[in-house]
Amino acid sequence: MTARYAMPNRIRRDECSITITFKRAPDLPDESVAWRFKIDLAAAYLPQAQPPLPVAPEK
Amino acid sequence: MILSSLRAILCRFPQTRFLCFLMLITSLLAVQTGCSRIKEKLQRLAQTAGVEPAPTVQEPVLTAEEEKLNAALADPKLFDASAPEDDAAPKAIPFELNRSSIVSILGYHDFRDRGGDAMLINATKFREQMQAIKDSKIPVVPLNDVLEWRNGRKNLPEECIVITMDDGWVGVYTYAYPVLKELGFPFTVYLYKKYVNIGGRSMTWVQLKEMMDTGLCSVGSHSVSHDSLRKKTKRSDAEQQLWLISEFKDSKDFLEEHLKIPVTSFAYPYGNYDQAILQTGHQLGYETQVTVNGQKVTWETPLGELGRYIIHGDNDTNFKLATSFRGRGEIGSSRALRTDATTPDGKPLVDLYPRPDTTITERQPLIEARLAGIGTIVPESVSMRIRRNWAGASAV
Numbered sequence: 001m002t003a004r005y006a007m008p009n010r011i012r013r014d015e016c017s018i019t020i021t022f023k024r025a026p027d028l029p030d031e032s033v034a035w036r037f038k039i040d041l042a043a044a045y046l047p048q049a050q051p052p053l054p055v056a057p058e059k
Numbered sequence: 060m061i062l063s064s065l066r067a068i069l070c071r072f073p074q075t076r077f078l079c080f081l082m083l084i085t086s087l088l089a090v091q092t093g094c095s096r097i098k099e100k101l102q103r104l105a106q107t108a109g110v111e112p113a114p115t116v117q118e119p120v121l122t123a124e125e126e127k128l129n130a131a132l133a134d135p136k137l138f139d140a141s142a143p144e145d146d147a148a149p150k151a152i153p154f155e156l157n158r159s160s161i162v163s164i165l166g167y168h169d170f171r172d173r174g175g176d177a178m179l180i181n182a183t184k185f186r187e188q189m190q191a192i193k194d195s196k197i198p199v200v201p202l203n204d205v206l207e208w209r210n211g212r213k214n215l216p217e218e219c220i221v222i223t224m225d226d227g228w229v230g231v232y233t234y235a236y237p238v239l240k241e242l243g244f245p246f247t248v249y250l251y252k253k254y255v256n257i258g259g260r261s262m263t264w265v266q267l268k269e270m271m272d273t274g275l276c277s278v279g280s281h282s283v284s285h286d287s288l289r290k291k292t293k294r295s296d297a298e299q300q301l302w303l304i305s306e307f308k309d310s311k312d313f314l315e316e317h318l319k320i321p322v323t324s325f326a327y328p329y330g331n332y333d334q335a336i337l338q339t340g341h342q343l344g345y346e347t348q349v350t351v352n353g354q355k356v357t358w359e360t361p362l363g364e365l366g367r368y369i370i371h372g373d374n375d376t377n378f379k380l381a382t383s384f385r386g387r388g389e390i391g392s393s394r395a396l397r398t399d400a401t402t403p404d405g406k407p408l409v410d411l412y413p414r415p416d417t418t419i420t421e422r423q424p425l426i427e428a429r430l431a432g433i434g435t436i437v438p439e440s441v442s443m444r445i446r447r448n449w450a451g452a453s454a455v
Contacts, residue, residue: 044420
């Protein structure tokens with residue numbers, strides 16, 4: 001199983017914590033996995049690297 | 060040749076220079092007059108021949124606004140590519156106060172290595188509770204951060220926990236402090252004057268100072284006598300007020316004198332207080348006062364009535380309530396997986412994006428948790444909680 005979430009808005013803070021809870025069976029207790037990542041806000045505002053331009057075939 | 064002849068004449072007869080200059084001016088005037096005459100003659104000829112004269116270009120009359128705009132455009136500074144010094148300096152990201160934070164204050168009392176009752180926590184259970192908080196990644200912050208937040212000087216994470224311990228039992232030093240020190244959790248100890256450094260099961264000044272030296276432990280007052288601050292019938296109003304003042308002030312002075320720190324937080328004995336008690340404490344220098352009302356602290360909570368969840372050793376109800384934020388279930392009974400957990404054959408249990416503890420530049424990332432390594436999961440049980448914090452606001 002894959003849990004996926006597309007952030008609807010841009011994150012304005014520099015850190016984001018995620019907690020996913022789930023059960024392996026209805027009668028078992030909750031389990032969770034939590035992690036966090038940081039957002040380099042300064043770098044986020046810089047121009048992003050562009051894909052390389054196509055190279056013209058050699059004649 | 061003509062030029063060289065002229066130069067020879069000018070060198071030989073310098074007085075002829077002025078004459079030459081006059082001749083030059085006269086020639087120019089004659090040419091201009093001639094041009095005007097030619098122009099007039101051409102116009103007369105065109106009229107005679109029935110040809111329309113070429114239209115003359117008239118400069119448009121500018122409005123006052125256009126004149127002003129032209130004057131502004133003429134300013135060379137307008138096109139100066141170099142930015143002024145103030146703008147060139149990198150600007151700090153503006154401080155944005157987070158008023159949506161929720162703080163849960165836990166209130167403990169005594170600790171033992173085994174057993175447990177309402178006011179006494181088993182050391183093993185305490186470690187489990189602290190580990191559950193650590194695993195849940197809910198930050199634990201010092202009580203003073205709540206004050207700083209409310210004064211607009213610091214941000215708090217969206218959800219966070221404050222740990223407090225009342226009375227000054229030696230069990231705090233023996234059983235709770237090693238766990239808190241290991242996990243790096245700050246905590247506040249509320250002491251009452253009659254039960255500090257008096258032997259028995261009270262903490263000593265040395266133990267208190269040792270905990271404070273780590274920077275994790277702060278101290279607040281819990282009164283002088285630990286009596287309820289509510290009025291007793293045998294006291295007159297004046298006697299009650301004098302007694303109340305002494306409970307607040309003497310305990311504060313006592314702790315400040317021995318520990319050489321400002322004591323600005325107070326815990327009401329038995330959680331008993333009313334508005335008169337609250338105001339008296341505030342007037343005597345207490346900036347925060349904590350109760351035993353099991354309520355979370357928000358931006359609107361008065362600083363004289365900060366709710367606390369008293370954690371009991373004989374049931375987990377209050378711990379579960381305290382660590383459940385915004386109705387998303389408690390952490391006390393959940394099992395937290397490590398992000399780097401693996402199956403017996405070494406395969407990762409979970410695959411997480413963005414990767415844990417990395418720094419990304421995408422402000423609108425796709426968050427993904429591949430849970431296939433775990434095996435069967437009840438689809439309806441899956442929920443995802445996202446918190447956005449300022450990294451600097453986190454204490455741990």
